[in-house]
Amino acid sequence: MNWKKLLCEKRRRGYSTSAVSADPRNEFQKDYHRIIGSASFRRLQDKTQVFPLDRGDFVRTRLTHSLEVSSFAKSLGQMIFRNIIRYREDSGLEEADIEKICSVLECAGLIHDIGNPPFGHFGEDYVRDWFRRNLPQMEYNGKKLNELLTPQMMGDLCNFEGNAQALRLLTKLHFLVDENGMNLTYPLLNTIIKYPVSSTGINKKSGNIKDKKMGYYYADKEIFEDIVSSTGAVDCRHPLAFILEAADDIAYKTADIEDAVKKGFITYPLLLSELRNTYAERCADDGEREEYSRAVEKLESYYSHALENGVSSPEQNAVQRWMIYVQGVLLKCAAFGFTSNYSDIMQGTFPKEILAVSHGNALAYALGDMAYRFVFRSKEIYKLEVAAGEIYEFLLSKFVRAAVLYDTGFESSAIEQRVMRFISENYIRAYRVNSQGKTETEKLYLRLMLVTDYICGMTDGYARKLYRELSGIE
Known part of the structure; x- marks a missing residue:
């Protein structure tokens, strides 16, 4: 792979540049404004990060988490690529490329979770489980759904994944101008594809992180292939996907502990005890052991400092200060992990x-x-999560059963016809565009995807409100 292709400025739909020739922004900076002005991005403010249906105002939402990931990803980009240029590790990388790379990473952090359903990762788990349990029990035109759908179609539903949904949302469902979604640049879209395999290509035992989950649906195979062929990241991750993943890990791992201490799930004594007695043995060498020990000592010193200064909540103060320190440590470590494996990453072989x-x-x-x-x-x-599960069970049961007969020659019940009217007109329009000329099996699959599209687009509050309204709860 080379950066000329990896940073290509291609979009699905081209446009005339004459009207914007005076615009000083690079193409990836233009993506930033498309994202933050979108309704899909705003909805992240009412989507769970860790605590479903939580009424507190301290813990993170998907929006605040995404802003943190965006910041970390951009910082990592600056740290990594200035070092690569300084030490001349890649003659094909130019100083002007750093600004583009950082813009891509900044945008990727904003949208990496944009396809996640309500109620956090539990929502993803519930969608997968629901389809695994129910598809073999449901029928269409006298046949079981699991017998009608192809293995990849079944795999898409039974291995439902927020990462794949993000690609789908950004390229098709965010229907403003036409069927090309937000029409973002291909390098940005490629960066958020953490797992460049289909549902039938998942192999958790391969030893390669890229095979762990799926990154695109059967319905989006064409756009996926166009993206990776354009950037040159075929059968491997885009190099920037490694940096985005690290930024995500650093953000949620530190935030989850800080939120947990704030809400009383973890106390300072418990945190310190666990760090001292449970995990030190995981250090692989003297360098890692030294970094780990230094971090534990920092936590203790922050607590002592808070006590000496009469801070009202010394435990929380110490943990909050420590999290900032840990973020800096992990950013430095992630930058080293990338630069020290740069050659393998660029060859697409780093696993x-x-x-x-x-x-x-x-x-x-x-x-x-x-x-x-x-x-x-x-x-x-x-x-x-049990409360969230009740909401999912109700909504999936209602909408999937209605969608099976929607847009077919078979008559559905009056209730099922009414249920389908709740689905966003944008999603219905995207379904109609993408189902043209398709086989009956493909249309059935797209109708099932229409339901997951709709539910994934919901905020936590909207999902709960719709559940209560349709189930007659005051």
């Missing part, structure tokens, strides 16, 4: 996360594991 091959690996693992053990597996979160 891991860049944080995993750095001195920050043990520290990053500790943060993620503590959040999982003390927050995600807590009774409080389980209660919120």
Whole structure:
């Protein structure tokens, strides 16, 4: 791969440049304004990051998380590529490319979660589980749905993925001018494709991170192939996808712990004890051990400093200060992980996360594991997820059953006809455009996708409100 192609300025729909010739922005900076002005981006303010249906105003939402990822990704881009130019690691990379790269990363951070459904990662899990349970039980024209749909169509639904939904939303569903969605640049779209495989290409045992999940649906195969052939990132990740992934990891791993301490899931003594006694042995070498030990000492020093200065909440103050320190450490480590593996990344053969091959690996693992053990597996979160599950079960059951017979020669019930009227006209229009000339099986698949499109576009508040209204709850 080379940066001339990786930073190509292609969009799905071209446009005349004569009217904007005086515009000093590069193409990727123009993407930024398209994104922040979009309704899809604004909806992230009412989508869960960790705590579904939470009424507090401190914890992160998808919007605040995306802003943090955007900031970290841009910073990483500056750190990494200035070093690459300084040490002449790539003769094809120019100083002017750094601004473009940072613009791509800044935008990618804003949209990396834009396809996620309501109620956090639990929502993704519930959609997958619902289709696995129900598709073999449902019929269309006398046949079970799982017998009608192709393996990839089944895989798309049963392995539903927010990453793939983001590509779909940005290229088709954000229907303003035409069927090309936001019409963003291909390098930006390629950067958010963390897993450049289809649902039938998922292989969690391959040893390559790119095969872990799917990155595009059968319905979006054409645009995916156009993107990767244009950038040159065929059968591998775009190099900037590694940086976006690291920025995402740093943002959520530090934020989850900070939010957990603020809400009382984790105390300062527990955090310090776990860091001292549970994770230090994960350090792979002296360099990683030194980085880890220094981080633990920093946490203790921040707490002592807060006590000495009479801070009203010394534990929370120490953790908040420590999180800023840890973010800086992990950013430095991620930059090293990328630059030290630059050749393999550019050849498309690097199989891991860049944080995993750095001195920050043990520290990053500790943060993620503590959040999982003390927050995600807590009774409080389980209660919120059970409530969210009731909403998903109701909405998926209502809309999927109505969608199966929609736009066919078969008569649906009066209720099913009314249910379909709730779906956004933009999504209906996108369905009609993309279903033209398709087979009956493909149309059935697209109708099922129409439901996931609609539900993924909902905010937490709208999903809850619609559930209550349609189920007759006051």
